[in-house]
Amino acid sequence: MADAQNAVLEQVRQYARETAMLESTQQLLEWDERTYMPPEAGEYRAEQVAYLAGLIHQRHTDPRLGEWLTQLAESPLAAEPHSEAGCTIRQMRREYDKKTKLPESLVKELTRLTVRGQQTWVVARKNNDFAAFAPVLGQIVALKRQEAEALGYEDCIYDALLDTYEPDEKTANVRRVLAALRDDLTPLVQAIAESDRAPKLDILKRIYPAAAQEAFGKEAAARIGFEFPAGRLDVTHHPFCTNVGPRDTRITTRYDERFFPSAFFGILHEAGHGIYDQGLPAEHYGLPPGKYVSLGIHESQSRMWENLVGRSREFWEFFFPAAKKAFSHALDDVSLNEFYFAINDVRPSLIRVEADEATYNLHIIIRFELEQELIEDRLRVNDLPAAWNEKYRQYLGIEPPTDADGVLQDVHWSAGLIGYFPTYSLGNLYAAQLFRQADEDLGNLPQRFALGQFLPLREWLREKIHAQGQRYTAAQLVENITGRPLDHKPLIDYLRKKLGPLYGLD
């Protein structure tokens, strides 16, 4: 009996490994499309990717897999939920149920509609014409409601969508934490906006040659622990990190020769994602114990290296001499303090992707609040621009002059990504809470950074988070590691402690 169950489990594992070989192949097709593919190859590439997606979807929803998982559900192997076997059975069941609950007609309709949605959005943003986008957005919201109903939920409809990106997380909990964050963040941002101190931002807009940026960025990524023998850094339009195999993690960036921070902190950000991927147990590649746990946790890794490490004073105590060498023309007359202040500039702004680490969360909270209202039918699509602008006034003290710089700025909703935005802020919150714990466990992390020692933090993250795969939910993981549930205080404390002295706040 136990032997038979072990045999079924091994069958399921082998099945998942083979699916992962197709998925990682698809990752390579997409990486290539966004880096080196010749311009005229796009049409066929789209067919290749769609064909592979079909094969992969068939495998994910194959009734044989469902039967095997049903057999395993009652087995003692499933009894210990955090064991390798228990985790595999639970998470594969979860995935199978999610994929099979959606009627094929709905999946196809959503694909069709979101392709059209994105095309419409591109034009609408260009023409600053929300009215042209509103009808298709309305249809997308309606279909996402159908999707949520098909997936099912207990408390509120938004739960079903959130769960896709942040498994097992609940809207009520995220609302609680983000509301607390918003209430503490708004006055902090307000105080900074009123401060009479400001960094010299022009020093970041001097000439930073791309080749020097690449060499310097690679050196930093390697130093914090991204393993280049099992990875790459290439150039693309919209930077991303992808995983093509257990020892093949590829990050990308884009060099702006007239603005230093975009590529450099972008590289640290993607390297943070990559370090997580490289730290997942290779022996469980393609299986739940070898997969990332949630988008929020993934983002916590990128944000930790980008912001809590990469924008720290101690990081630059170590790296600034090398930066002065690499960019001698730009940084010749710049002091460490001036540079440190400039890369930590905080100010209310219109565009999320260009926002600093403090105001960024207010951009997210606005989207999170609005998309809940949309999906719960408490806000009509036509009233969305006004609601958007009102929240920008309220939380950030500014008002978008156009919808193109307001409600039309993000691709997400046009692509059907509703429930996705909060994972960005969850990432920031997790990062701060985990970093505080790492600092306690390891003892004065920043001083280590000043000496160029980043591997102790990477090893801590590897053991506590990366090595765990999906054995625990994101919430359990954070509570296991820090001894308390997700809380906004570590993030707000971190921001206050850092920004207070820079802007001369009490």
Added chain:
Amino acid sequence: MADAQNAVLEQVRQYARETAMLESTQQLLEWDERTYMPPEAGEYRAEQVAYLAGLIHQRHTDPRLGEWLTQLAESPLAAEPHSEAGCTIRQMRREYDKKTKLPESLVKELTRLTVRGQQTWVVARKNNDFAAFAPVLGQIVALKRQEAEALGYEDCIYDALLDTYEPDEKTANVRRVLAALRDDLTPLVQAIAESDRAPKLDILKRIYPAAAQEAFGKEAAARIGFEFPAGRLDVTHHPFCTNVGPRDTRITTRYDERFFPSAFFGILHEAGHGIYDQGLPAEHYGLPPGKYVSLGIHESQSRMWENLVGRSREFWEFFFPAAKKAFSHALDDVSLNEFYFAINDVRPSLIRVEADEATYNLHIIIRFELEQELIEDRLRVNDLPAAWNEKYRQYLGIEPPTDADGVLQDVHWSAGLIGYFPTYSLGNLYAAQLFRQADEDLGNLPQRFALGQFLPLREWLREKIHAQGQRYTAAQLVENITGRPLDHKPLIDYLRKKLGPLYGLD
């Protein structure tokens, strides 16, 4: 009835298109492996490629496909063998029969043995130890005999193997043409070896910076008609050309900064392959009317651009001024005549891959003769080194000092590639015969080259060869175009006409 048959044909086409999506995906995996893949990713990549190969093999041998093809064989659609439908049905049947004739056990045994064969060969060549390689080579030859018996043949066992690489070609015909070539080539090479004229080879061994080689090589490849919007040029260890889609053809090279010809003529060679791939009808991608006809014809395209065009005096009348600019340090004191003589140096040498365009064919003829004797059991593996050395004495007037520089130099036999070598010389023969016809049809091609006009030749090749896909066999194609069967005279005439004046022969 006709409708039903059309429906079956369309089913077969769609099936082949889907198989091609997997095959082209596999091409990308392999291109990436040989260009950009991180070093530690190799193990998983091997698993991905093997998994995809399994899926592809299943599709090629699926009994449903066999049934469809049987239904179509008797249909009027198959009656006109050179039509799009007739070509599709005939060639897919051919492919299906070939794949299904081999027992799975034999395929697996060959895979296993040739992996071991290549590993053993690497060590044996390094240690100059033929005895270490002989046993596994003996087993490979024995299995290739089994393969040939399983595939079947009419005249001689070698036919079955040759047919894999040069479909429908016969050993007797290749033997006839290559024997005639050998008999004319040996005295020509002998006369050149005895000539008191020799080029200044040192001019090719000066410093040619890799970046300048890349720019110059790309310019030349684009000029002769390789379309970079539908292709790429990258760096690799062992250069190749691959096709990742109908508008995605990738060539590769390797820069030797101390020897100009290797990368430059390598790029022309691979661009020639690439121009063929880019000229195949995109609308039939993955189907016989959109596939290359044979390895010999593929090689004829690469050799034509590399040698008949790229080593012509007129080519360099056009390109030499640009070369002098690109490599001013190396070519400052070099005349066009000196350069032209140097890149056309002919001398008997030991290593095939470094041989000039005249002696190259003698290297091939030796291998062709010996592998026939091996497969027909007229030569024992243990006697192979002596036979090899004897033929080098006879045809090239030199003797390998070691087996490493003799019988152990090529990977082919260790990889089970028996019947492959003659396609290289068929390529040279086809190239010369086709080029002579193009010159007649278009009128003084070389004068056009001197003006930088290469597209008339490309268009001629596109129409006469590339656009035909597999509608005709290689032999039919050459006879259709030139009005006569394959003949060694165009090649030997070309070599005599070019080399005679250079070496002062009568």
